[in-house]
Amino acid sequence: SQTIHQWPATLVQPVGSPLSLECTVEGTSNPNLYWYRQAAGRGLQLLFYSVGIGQISSEVPQNLSASRPQDRQFILSSKKLLLSDSGFYLCAWSVPRTGWDTEAFFGQGTRLTVV
Amino acid sequence: DQQVKQNSPSLSVQEGRISILNCDYTNSMFDYFLWYKKYPAEGPTFLISISSIKDKNEDGRFTVFLNKSAKHLSLHIVPSQPGDSAVYFCAARSNSGGGADGLTFGKGTHLIIQP
Numbered sequence: 001s002q003t004i005h006q007w008p009a010t011l012v013q014p015v016g017s018p019l020s021l022e023c024t025v026e027g028t029s030n031p032n033l034y035w036y037r038q039a040a041g042r043g044l045q046l047l048f049y050s051v052g053i054g055q056i057s058s059e060v061p062q063n064l065s066a067s068r069p070q071d072r073q074f075i076l077s078s079k080k081l082l083l084s085d086s087g088f089y090l091c092a093w094s095v096p097r098t099g100w101d102t103e104a105f106f107g108q109g110t111r112l113t114v115v
Numbered sequence: 116d117q118q119v120k121q122n123s124p125s126l127s128v129q130e131g132r133i134s135i136l137n138c139d140y141t142n143s144m145f146d147y148f149l150w151y152k153k154y155p156a157e158g159p160t161f162l163i164s165i166s167s168i169k170d171k172n173e174d175g176r177f178t179v180f181l182n183k184s185a186k187h188l189s190l191h192i193v194p195s196q197p198g199d200s201a202v203y204f205c206a207a208r209s210n211s212g213g214g215a216d217g218l219t220f221g222k223g224t225h226l227i228i229q230p
Contacts, residue, residue, distance in 0.1 A: 006158075009156075034217060036220075041222075042222060043119075043121075043204065043220040043221050043222035043223055044159070044204060044206075044218075044220035045220070046217045046218065046219070049217045059217065090158050090159070092158075103149055103161045103164055104149075104161070104218055105161065106151075106158035106159050106160070107158050108157055108158050109156070109157065109158045111156065
C-alpha cells in the first residue's frame, strides 16, 4: 500500500532563517506531488506541483521554492522566512490522471510558526 | 477570486440528524469534485468524490449531489455521528490541468455534531 511521510510535524523558526520541509512517498512510482498551505482563516492553497523529477510548477508567487531530487521525494524550501510564511503545510500525492477516479492523498502536515 | 466557495464557516447538527454541507464553484472547467475531512493538526483525508458526468454518488452514510447548471454541490451525512465533527473541505479539479491534478479548495466548513 502507498504511504506518505512528511516531517517535521511542528516547527518554530525565527524570521530570516532558512526552511526545509521534506516529503516522501512509498509504494507508488512517478506520482504527481504537491505542496499545499493552509493559512489561518483560509482554505488549502496549492503552492507547487510536480509531475516528475526536476519538474516544478509554481501556482503562486512567494518566498518559497520546491524541488524534486528523486521520484518520490518533494522538498519545500525557503532561504529567508517571513512572518507571513506561518501556516500548516501539507504534502500530497496523486496517481497521474488516467480516468475519473483519482484523488490526492495527504501527509500529516507541518505546523510552521515563524517568530 | 475564489473559485470554490463554502459559505458556511460552521454548522451545528444534532446527533442522528442529517448534516448538509454546501459548496459552490465558479469555474465551468471543473470536472471532478471531492470532499475531504480534516481533524485538527492532521492532514485532510479523502471522503467522497463525484465526476461531472454524474449527479449523485453514495458511499455508506455519505452522499454527494452535483447540480452542474447551478454550479453547486452538497455533501449529505445521514445519520450524523459524533465522530463526524471535523472541518470539511470541498475541492475541485479542472480538466485543463495540463497533466497535473492540483485541487482548488474551499475554505472549509466546521461541522459540529451535538449529542
